[in-house]
């Protein structure tokens with residue numbers, strides 16, 4: 352049964368798609384991301400899709416049962432959290448805005464590949480990968496650039512989305528005349544670092560001089576299961592790269608620390624955890640923190656709920672009310688939009704369809720999806 356709010360969403364989506372896709376686009380930019388529920392009714396299917404995605408999470412036993420069980424068990428609590436941030440994830444709204452601004456900029460920066468049109472491909476909600484490719488094929492574009500919206504690459508997130516494209520084209524033919532290329536990661540882009548540096552500076556400016564001097568910058572990224580880290584997933588080191596470049600941009604003005612949030616399920620995950628770090632540092636006498644969500648480019652449940660409500664409000668009360676300011680996600684920051692446009696423009700100028708890093712698997716990868724997917728990308732990108 353599709354609820355009234357979901358029906359409204361699909362109708363609005365259809366109208367927007369009609370308005371945006373003029374049918375004369377030459378270059379398609381496919382914006383890959385996980386997506387988030389468009390309504391509270393969609394939370395169960397969203398969680399089910401995440402927890403049964405074997406590229407995202409592998410259980411040591413009973414994979415077919417444990418995933419759906421954890422998804423079902425989490426549903427009421429996660430629905431409550433989405434209700435507290437307005438009833439849906441803002442990822443779709445922000446991705447649309449970023450896509451519009453990016454294409455507008457690209458039309459000026461790269462007239463020879465214009466008009467550019469963005470297509471959103473979400474892994475766990477609509478618009479899906481299949482919908483994105485069906486639309487761009489219908490629009491008759493000449494080339495497609497698959498652009499991951501995760502700055503840092505993890506096999507659990509970016510990898511799962513890339514594997515989904517491969518799985519789609521196992522079911523149907525890839526259009527022969529379509530030029531295809533991939534932007535898989537951009538953790539070291541200077542304008543990404545500049546965006547975060549600007550956002551952090553603005554928060555620091557809100558503090559009195561004394562507080563500003565003592566503020567500890569806590570970069571917080573979504574954690575990963577330790578099994579994925581030990582398999583060789585490059586996400587932790589790429590998050591570290593972004594952190595270093597942001598601090599360099601800030602001229603190492605304050606102390607900083609990288610911490611990890613949003614552990615799911617009972618298995619061990621990469622730490623130190625953000626909430627434990629806040630507790631530890633306040634016990635050490637620190638009283639002022641700047642929290643920076645460093646591994647996602649738009650607001651989502653983990654910034655609006657976990658950071659803003661659970662840590663800045665609830666946890667702060669428990670630990671003697673330190674000052675905690677949370678830096679906004681890049682969203683539609685003008686330097687961030689410049690970063691997106693520069694990444695695509697540099698890619699267009701490079702004549703490189705895919706990175707060598709992307710085609711190489713983790714040293715301990717045993718996932719056959721990765722093997723076959725990377726073979727497919729080599730072929731389709733003419734490597």
Ligand SMILES: C=CC1=C(C)c2cc3[nH]c(cc4nc(cc5[nH]c(cc1n2)c(C)c5CCC(=O)O)C(CCC(=O)O)=C4C)c(C)c3C=C
Nearest residue numbers: 387388401407408429440505507508573615646647651652
């Ligand atoms: C950007 C980095 C992310 C990594 C790495 C990541 C790994 C990862 N996540 C789960 C399970 C869940 N993630 C959930 C939400 C969620 N995850 C990310 C980002 C990363 N996840 C974002 C941006 C969001 C929020 C989406 C939104 O709607 O706003 C959820 C659902 C929420 C919840 O239940 O808490 C789950 C479940 C695993 C298992 C994993 C690594 C293996």
Ligand code: FES
Nearest residue numbers: 506712713716721
């Ligand atoms: S798990 Fe990293 S390439 Fe397969």
Ligand SMILES: [Fe+2]
Nearest residue numbers: 401573613615
């Ligand atoms: Fe997640």
